[in-house]
Structures are given as C-alpha cells and as structure tokens.
Amino acid sequence: MAVLSWTPPAPAQDEASSAYRPQGHFRVERPADLTDAEALSIYRRILDDSVAVYRLSGDPSAARYRRWLRVSTTPYRSATHGERFVSNYANDIGRAYRAFETAGPMPVGAILAKDSFAVTARGDVFTGPLFLMEKMAPGFLPEARDWRYSMIMPDGSLFGQTKGPGSEQVAFCITCHATAGDEADHLFFVPKQYRIGGPGLNSQ
C-alpha cells in the first residue's frame, strides 16, 4: 500500500483539559480498490490513535475493547454503519458470539464493540465512531432484548446511549437490529468471509 502523505498526531495533551486530540492523518492511493490486507494495514496504523480518542468518552469499554477477542479477520466495509471499515470484538462474557448464528442469546454483561474508520474518495483516512452493544439485566428494555446501544464519536463525545444521554439518537440502532429477529437475539453477525475461523484471511 502506498502511503502518499503522513502527518504524525499532534503531541498528546492532558486528556482532562482537552476533549479532542488531533489525529494523525494519511492518505492512500486508489481507495476504491483497497484490498483486505491494505485495510488491515491501515487499521494497524490508526488503532492507537482511534482508541486514544474513544477513551476520552470515559466509557470503560472504549479503553478495554482492543484487548477483547477480535471476531472479524480484517476490517470490512459496512453499508449499515456509514460505509465505514469496521472490526468487531466481544468481551469475555460475550465470547460465545464467536459461534455466530449458533451462539444463542448473549448473557447479561456481554459487550460487543465495533470500531470504524473511513477512507474518503480522495484516500484520506479518518477514525469513525465506536459502536457498542451491552446486554443489560432482564427488564432493561424488553423491546431491545435488553441491549444498550452506544455510539461514541471520534472526538470522544457520546453521540447517544439507550436510556442514557442522547437516547433518541441511537433509537435507529434498535429499530434496525430488531429486524435480525429474536431468535438471533437482535444480532446480525459478521459477514461470513470476515469471520475468525471462516474462509477469509485467517493469518492473524
């Protein structure tokens, strides 16, 4: 992958005094034809910076998720999450997620995280939002199968959280995920070719 230009991130500021740490920025050639390996290579370059801004939100999952089980092989374009390149993780309690359609309902405390980055038509690379689903106690929100959805923006702000700040902003998560059905516990799962243990790039 040819990286045309690279500007290193600005020096880290005191996290408490700054809501936003500027990102490193780079541009790639022929963004429309990115291969899986190139997407993975971009991901590896930006992950530290992405996590640094996600964790400004103070959400404990934002600081932890990168050490969870990654259930997707390489970042893939997700039409339903803004055409961004996404990667998926499951915490320890949610590790049954790796069985995908045969996983059964997730236990209370299961957390699924999906980070993202965008590559513009010009090839500029930007961190995208962090999407979270956390299985809450029974009765939290039956119509959402007790999933709490959160969306953390790439400046560390919380766009919305089910039954929390900006709840109405993440109502669309529930509406779409409900169409996956109760049997699937409102989960859509990773596209088959990007699953760990699947037929895709499994070398990592």
Ligand code: HEC
């Ligand atoms: C229009 C439909 C749609 C909307 C809206 C949507 N999602 Fe998803 N979501 C999907 C699909 C399809 C997948 C699986 C494929 C993929 O990764 O693109 C998925 C996967 C996920 C996963 C991995 C767990 C799973 O279902 O297998 C998480 C976490 C997630 N979405 C969070 C969110 C959050 C948080 C929001 C709202 C901010 C949201 N999603 C909005 C369709 C949607």
